Amino acid sequence: RDSTHQAAPAMQGGQLVTIQLENVPLWEEFRTCPTEMVVTRQGRRMFPVVTVSVKGLRPEAMYSVFMDMILVDNHRWKYVRGEWVSGGKADQPHATIYKHPDSPHYGSHWVKSPISFSKVKLTNRIGEGHLVLNSLHKYEARVHVVPEQGQCVHPLPSIWKSFRETQFIAVTAYQNEEVTQLKIKNNPYAKAFTEAHKKTRVVEEQ
Amino acid sequence: RDSTHQAAPAMQGGQLVTIQLENVPLWEEFRTCPTEMVVTRQGRRMFPVVTVSVKGLRPEAMYSVFMDMILVDNHRWKYVRGEWVSGGKADQPHATIYKHPDSPHYGSHWVKSPISFSKVKLTNRIGEGHLVLNSLHKYEARVHVVPEQGQCVHPLPSIWKSFRETQFIAVTAYQNEEVTQLKIKNNPYAKAFTEAHKKTRVVEEQ
DNA sequence: GACCTTCTCACCTACGTGTTAAGC
DNA sequence: TCGCTTAACACGTAGGTGAGAAGG
Numbered sequence: 001r002d003s004t005h006q007a008a009p010a011m012q013g014g015q016l017v018t019i020q021l022e023n024v025p026l027w028e029e030f031r032t033c034p035t036e037m038v039v040t041r042q043g044r045r046m047f048p049v050v051t052v053s054v055k056g057l058r059p060e061a062m063y064s065v066f067m068d069m070i071l072v073d074n075h076r077w078k079y080v081r082g083e084w085v086s087g088g089k090a091d092q093p094h095a096t097i098y099k100h101p102d103s104p105h106y107g108s109h110w111v112k113s114p115i116s117f118s119k120v121k122l123t124n125r126i127g128e129g130h131l132v133l134n135s136l137h138k139y140e141a142r143v144h145v146v147p148e149q150g151q152c153v154h155p156l157p158s159i160w161k162s163f164r165e166t167q168f169i170a171v172t173a174y175q176n177e178e179v180t181q182l183k184i185k186n187n188p189y190a191k192a193f194t195e196a197h198k199k200t201r202v203v204e205e206q
Numbered sequence: 207r208d209s210t211h212q213a214a215p216a217m218q219g220g221q222l223v224t225i226q227l228e229n230v231p232l233w234e235e236f237r238t239c240p241t242e243m244v245v246t247r248q249g250r251r252m253f254p255v256v257t258v259s260v261k262g263l264r265p266e267a268m269y270s271v272f273m274d275m276i277l278v279d280n281h282r283w284k285y286v287r288g289e290w291v292s293g294g295k296a297d298q299p300h301a302t303i304y305k306h307p308d309s310p311h312y313g314s315h316w317v318k319s320p321i322s323f324s325k326v327k328l329t330n331r332i333g334e335g336h337l338v339l340n341s342l343h344k345y346e347a348r349v350h351v352v353p354e355q356g357q358c359v360h361p362l363p364s365i366w367k368s369f370r371e372t373q374f375i376a377v378t379a380y381q382n383e384e385v386t387q388l389k390i391k392n393n394p395y396a397k398a399f400t401e402a403h404k405k406t407r408v409v410e411e412q
Numbered sequence: 413g414a415c416c417t418t419c420t421c422a423c424c425t426a427c428g429t430g431t432t433a434a435g436c
Numbered sequence: 437t438c439g440c441t442t443a444a445c446a447c448g449t450a451g452g453t454g455a456g457a458a459g460g
Contacts, residue, residue, distance in 0.1 A: 038454090041418075045452070062268065062310070078415090104268075105310065124417090135416080172417050173454095180454070189452040192423040244430090247442075251428070284439090330441085341440080378441050379430095386430070395428040398447040 005164065010157040012107075012147075015056035019143050019161040022051040022114045027165040029182060034084065035168035036179045037139075043121030043130040047187045050117040050141045050166060057107030061156065062148040064103035065110060067117050068096065069131055069139040070162050077136050079175035087136075094132035097144075104148050115143075122170065133170040141166040211370065216363040218313075218353075221262035225349050225367040228257040228320045233371040235388060240290065241374035242385045243345075249327030249336040253393045256323040256347045256372060263313030267362065268354040270309035271316060273323050274302065275337055275345040276368050282342050285381035293342075300338035303350075310354050321349075328376065339376040347372040 010017045021027070026048045027035070038044045050067060057063060071093050075086035098120045102109065121130040133139060142162035174180045184190045216223045227233070232254045233241070244250045256273060263269060277299050281292035304326045308315065327336040339345060346368050353362035380386045390396045 047453095104312070184454075187453070189425060190423095190454060191425075193454055253429090390430075393429070395449060396430060397449075399430055 006161045007159045010159045012056060012058050012061070012156055017056040017145065017159050018054070019145065019159070020053050020055075021163045021165055022053055023048055024165055026186065027163075030179065031165060031167065033176050033179045033182065035166075036171045036174055036176060037122055037168045038174065039122045039124045039133050039135055039170045039172060041123065041125045043123040043128055045118065045121055047183055048166075050120070050143070050163075051114050052143050053114045054110050054145060057111050057145070058156070059106060059108035059111075061107050062104050063107055063110055064105075064146050064148060065100040065115060066103075066144040066146065067098045067100070067120060067131075068142055068144070069133060070142050072138040072140050072167055075138075077138060077169050082176075084169060084175075090137055091134045093134065093137075094126060096130070096132045098131050110145070117141075117143075124170070124172065135170050135172050138167060138169050140164060212367045213365045216365045218262060218264050218267070218362055223262040223351065223365050224260070225351065225365070226259050226261075227369045227371055228259055229254055230371055232392065233369075236385065237371060237373065239382050239385045239388065241372075242377045242380055242382060243328055243339075243374045244380065245328045245330045245339050245341055245376045245378060247329065247331045249329040249334055251324065251327055253389055254372075256326070256349070256369070257320050258349050259320045260316050260351060263317050263351070264362070265312060265314035265317075267313050268310050269313055269316055270311075270352050270354060271306040271321060272309075272350040272352065273304045273306070273326060273337075274348050274350070275339060276348050278344040278346050278373055281344075283344060283375050284342065288382075290375060290381075296343055297340045299340065299343075300332060302336070302338045304337050316351070323347075323349075330376070330378065341376050341378050344373060344375050346370060 030048060037046055054065075071090060073086070074090045076088045076090060077084050078087045098117070100115060100117065101119060102115075121128075122133055123130040124133060124135055126132050140162050142160055144158065144160040146158045147156035174183075184193045236254060243252055260271075277296060279292070280296045282294045282296060283290050284293045304323070306321060306323065307325060308321075327334075328339055329336040330339060330341050332338050348366055348368035350364065350366040352364045380389075390399045
């Protein structure tokens with residue numbers, strides 16, 4: 001077991017708590033490029049979306065769920081002649097974390113269906129309430145499940161897990177055209193740039 | 207004090223819990239018509255929106271907040287020659303309640319800013335997870351603040367309050383033109399029907 | 413000059429409005 | 437016929453896309 005990717009297993013009410021990434025095939029498809037995520041001043045959503053299923057929570061206990069980004073290595077990265085190569089030393093990271101909007105909620109809520117972080121936004125600008133990343137650095141998404149400390153509830157251990165499949169390089173503009181095409185192909189909000197729509201537009205211009 | 211509009215005052219942590227309607231002037235403007243709310247098969251939002259401010263909760267205690275509709279009287283209503291008149295006996299009511307999407311949450315969360323029920327939907331069709339009303343019946347919105355029963359937390363009393371200002375008649379289509387005009391004037395989503403936009407369209411057609 | 417960032421834009425998704433005509 | 441309900445519709449709000457030009 002890789003201790004950098006998962007906190008010590010935690011027993012809660014006699015059950016082992018697990019956090020599992022849901023949409024692995026899509027993440028793996030992007031990762032062959034490798035994945036790039038756009039960061040903007042006002043914040044940009046992620047695609048693919050980090051979605052996890054959690055098991056083994058105590059149904060009646062209260063938890064909050066968070067996501068943050070781990071800096072994967074200590075280099076900057078550059079896209080040179082069609083390839084990503086590691087460059088100088090990494091910049092100072094920003095300590096930011098995103099609380100899932102359903103938080104806080106009962107264990108029964110969190111385990112009943114996959115937890116999607118579709119609304120999290122990535123930015124290169126501090127002070128917006130979003131996840132702050134450095135452009136041209138490599139990250140990996142991490143999810144935390146944190147029991148709420150009620151006044152009489154016995155403290156339960158906090159657990160987290162990060163996902164190698166979600167590794168990406170933060171960019172202000174896409175570098176690898178292959179990434180762009182995968183985003184257009186899979187993200188419904190980019191449907192304006194699919195081949196079908198481009199052809200339609202050309203026809204209309206004639 | 208009118209005992210049908212408010213549960214017995216509840217002390218929580220030495221403070222009196224209060225629930226107060228926020229946007230009273232707008233509600234009163236509609237109420238002179240009187241107010242009508244459209245119900246549809248798939249659910250229709252309310253306008254005006256029920257928005258309340260809550261005070262006196264224990265900051266560290268957990269609460270859920272609900273809204274439901276009280277049947278104001280036991281009559282059906284009819285719009286005859288420009289006036290609402292009470293008709294036959296009321297139909298059997300449906301017991302439905304709407305949980306505010308922030309629920310459950312800490313007392314500190316609920317009191318820090320007004321609580322808006324903008325997303326609640328009214329329907330005349332059972333089984334959609336929305337508030338089910340009978341068309342042509344008169345209702346009044348009621349808000350509940352319910353402490354969550356943590357396993358070791360002492361049970362706190364549940365409180366509720368209903369608001370005479372929010373009284374309305376459920377309809378499948380607006381009856382009073384005055385109501386329609388007030389909705390168009392005040393609801394941003396109905397901007398397509400304002401005089402300004404209608405005139406623009408006429409000009410473009412010429 | 414090369415690299416990276418920022419901004420505006422057209423074009424989508426998603427869905428909240430009253431209108432209108434049709435249905436019962 | 438009349439009263440009420442339903443469904444399709446045009447037209448907004450609100451905001452998520454990559455493209456491309458401009459800036460540093």
